[in-house]
């Protein structure tokens with residue numbers, strides 16, 4: 186069931202969020218907001234979404250008790266929410282299908298999107314093809330190089346991939362281009378944003394579609410253990426897989442939330458992507474939130490071995506959770522993430538994406554300090570196929 190609580194009517198979570206966009210987009214955002222409000226009040230829309238979740242995405246995804254991993258660590262019981270088993274290999278598809286349905290309902294046949302890792306691009310390409318919508322994906326040149334299998338997948342699904350060669354040629358620049366396109370083609374175009382970032386109502390819409398992760402998790406833990414979990418741990422790029430897991434537990438204060446950002450080559454090096462750990466509040470891509478900028482307000486270049494975490498901003502709801510102390514945010518380096526990656530391969534026979542490998546590393550450290558009756562849920566946001574080349578190079582593996 187899609188909900189609609191928080192943010193306030195102006196799109197703020199505490200002091201974060203809002204709509205910092207050119208005048209031309211204000212009407213489009215209002216139109217989107219009212220179309221979404223009508224959609225979620227419509228039982229047919231809810232039913233269509235639920236049905237596609239089951240039949241197309243393969244939901245519910247399992248909540249897998251990682252016994253070998255837990256035994257090796259010798260502490261708390263670790264449960265993996267298997268978003269890597271969702272269609273197209275990551276949680277991104279939940280939001281892509283949800284917003285695809287919304288675009289169709291609004292009569293917008295031209296869908297644009299941005300992508301970093303390529304996971305969102307693939308998810309949007311798949312959803313658009315399945316729903317009969319046309320699809321253009323903006324992607325940075327650097328990301329196209331390091332995620333070429335995903336580029337091929339998008340093209341095979343007949344999406345048009347547009348190369349972005351400005352700036353650092355990564356996600357931030359791809360978002361700028363997508364926004365530019367939207368401004369010029371706002372009437373017939375739906376902008377399908379991939380995370381809980383951007384102007385209101387996007388952080389709310391994406392959160393609602395991703396909340397299916399936390400809703401299922403709650404039901405699955407209660408059914409198996411007759412109680413709530415103690416910790417929820419997820420990696421934070423823009424923040425959608427984590428907020429999707431956390432949000433349905435917001436009112437259960439005994440459940441602790443831990444968001445894991447990318448510390449890259451170290452928080453002291455500036456080559457990281459950890460705005461909640463060391464950033465400050467500012468405005469980026471239409472929303473007010475924590476971000477990484479220098480003293481002149483210039484957005485910093487970021488680095489993470491995980492392309493999906495390589496973003497200088499974060500969703501406004503996370504900034505709010507941080508300030509009110511509802512969630513704790515930590516950061517894990519590239520090297521530690523590779524350890525998390527190997528740990529999961531070697532204990533459970535699962536190759537995670539490098540993004541959730543950050544969460545695995547942190548969860549393993551935490552679980553080691555806890556007694557076995559504690560339940561630690563880790564969101565395994567995606568599978569590692571797209572990252573194998575990066576990992577093999579990084580660990581120097583030979584045939």
Ligand SMILES: *Cc1c(COP(=O)(O)O)cnc(C)c1O
Nearest residue numbers: 304422423424425426493540567
């Ligand atoms: C995109 C991506 C992320 C990061 O995005 P969020 O919005 O923070 O979830 C994490 N994991 C995977 C597998 C991704 O594809």
